[in-house]
Amino acid sequence: MGQVIVDSLVRGSELALLAVGLTLVFGVLRFANIAQVEFATLGAYGMVLVASVAGVGILLQALIAIVAVGLLAVAVYRVVFVRLLRSSAAMAMIGSLALSILVRAVIQTVTGPDPKELDLPLERGVDIGGALVTPTQLRLVAISAVALAVLIAVLRLTPLGRSIRAVSANPELAAAAGINRKRITDVTWFIAGALGALAGVLLAMDTQVSLDMGFGLLLPVFAAALLGGLGSVGGAVAAAYLLALVENLVLKINFGSLVGGDGFVPVDYRAAVGFVMLVVVLLYRPQGLFGREARRA
Amino acid sequence: MLAAEGVRKHFGGLAALDGVSLEIREGEIVALVGPNGSGKSTLLNVLSGFLEPDGGSVTYEGRPIHRLEPWDVSQLGLRRTFQLAAQPTRMSLLEVMLAGARLPEGSSAWRSVFRARRVRAEQRAAVERARGLLEELSLLPLEHHAAGMLSGGQQKLLSLGAALMGDPRMLLLDEPTAGVNPTLRRTLAERLRTIRARGTTLLIVEHDMNFVAELCDRVYVLDKGRVIAECAPSELAEDERVVEAYLGSVRPTAARRAPGATAPPPEVRT
């Protein structure tokens, strides 16, 4: 059971960092950015790139990659999405799919399709209550928790955060109240890009750097954002950890014992858990698990 | 012909409709007036099946319709138009008019593939009819243009035309004169009278009291989700509750009104 909790916290952290970016951008622009998960891929490869050209410590490598991806996200919004959104949210969504494919194609063209490893010292796992945990995983969970806590604090306590939430809740009213929507949107994209890159960097430290590391998370991340109710940051975070827990539990439960035998859900179906939850939730609660009001377009 | 009985509808904690009852008899032209936010559009949405009421009932020609889908209500011969009569940008006026017609042959995918001749024959008659109606609405010269490119007033007229293509027994019109130019307004009143003469009952949400007085037999006044008065148009200005409801709501800032809903401030005259 301890292992289930540890695994869920690790996976939940990755999903949460990406899901809040998706949900924030949706809140401000009412458009679901499929390319959100590629910010993780870009963050991880960005770190590999920084490591290869600059002799700086690992912390600085990560920081440079994260800020760079954040700025890239703002640029992509300004150059690509402002124009596509002028046609329609549907056009922007197709465009984000194209962008997602393009990002991976560019990386593959430059560095090839093989996974990369960050140059990190090998670590010994520690035993916490019967669960095997590496220090990297502990750091991953802790850093994510801090980052998410800071984000939520900023959104709730600072004038900037309140502006973001105001635009998200009611764009017309926020505009009437004199909130600069353009600046708010830029900031939102920076946060989405930076947190996505952070997820990528942490994932890269825990496992490896690969082309599909972001796209592989697309459906669970969307599932978390939708479960939490698109536009709700707190909901997305809670849903991400919940989804991760359900994923790990489903794999651990002996469903066969219900009929007096042995039968586990094969681990290959891990990704399917998120899909199935996503479809079921979309069907019965399009407003998300925690939402009160349907947010249908 | 159409009756609402104690209709309630809440949005969150807000009671948009708080027990509305009304009845429209066959052959009448009835107006529904009230200040902005009084629940007129919500009521129209409930009557036409676009919203399911939280309580109460709606009956049309003796049968309950408040649980039906909007298209089922429309197929029963009860059609409506919208306050913002947005039209498609990639369909021509003629196409929109045809979409309003009942074309059973062409509506079937199977028959449109394998019975092309019958589909064409059925359509030919509808095209004649559509062009005639467009002519009456002064839209015929634009028949092949994109419907979405029309002015707001023309889009209103087009949605009226499309609704008429289905020979509705009753029409619910949401601010038919908003955005329509004054000359056309005259002809519109004329046209609605002809429609009634041909056997269509009308319920009209309207801000223009001159238009109401000229056209309608009876008026229901809605305020804060309740019917506060039911009278002849000429009695409107004498009713204190009506005057109060209106004067209490008239706001000088035009900016607060939703785009497209640019009705003139209510003018109550005797």
Add this chain to the structure above:
Amino acid sequence: MLDFLLGVAVVAAIYGILAISLNLQAGATGLLNFGLVGFFGIGAYATGISTMHGAPWPLGMAIGLVLAAAAGAAVGRLGRTLAAEYWAIATLALAELLRLVALNTDSLTRGPQGISAVPGFFSGLGPQSRDLAWLGLAALVLALCWWVSQRVTGAQFGRVLRLVREQPDLAASLGHDVVGAKVRVMAISAPMAALAGSLYTHYISFIGPGQLEPFATFLVWTMVVVGGLGNAFGVIAGAAIVQLLFDVTRFIDDVFDIPSENAGGLRILVVGAALLGFLYFRSGGLVPERLRRIDARS
């Protein structure tokens, strides 16, 4: 060279069928289907699994078409509760689910290695005349799908779809069942995708989970957007152009000095750039949808 072009043409015609299918959904009705490959997969695996068990090819094909129609109708029904963006994600999820099942149920689908030695057509002919015969067959099926698509979109049925695409409330107010329209257009177009899947499987004698990757859906989207969303003739042209582009770039590592694994990325890059470029600069595509002119005489 001729062999190469013939092969491109056959595959382009099969993808043209997929493009017609997607165009009925996305172009005519505004349904963003990001899981089109799922319907392709239903047709492909129905053919693969049936013929593996010795069933004649028409049976496998028919099973695929019926299953796809049912699945399409069910997916269209989801459009009742889901707004456009949510529906798009749901289709992607369902197609991925199907791919996972294909990957993991070895007993049925032979898992990751896929089903090979699916019997092809025209096996009595020489290689070149066989491809020529295949091109004839694929083009015939494509023409048939195009014809159905034209008939359907030209009549009242198509007007309702377009009205659902742009002003669903107006469509409902005029008495048109908005959910029913989505269900019906999915039930018509999904079997077309399954037909393409079945033909493709017979043509290359193989079906595996790798062919159900989301990239296939993406390729068809590129064809439809490049050709002109909403224009059936345009999307067929788009299919031909994009398929040619995708196949010609196969030789890109011969021209440029890059490792062949990296060149795979460059090929994808070309397709992605075409899609984004068209969305950005010419969102109507090469042959944009035009207003349909209805004459009093027609």
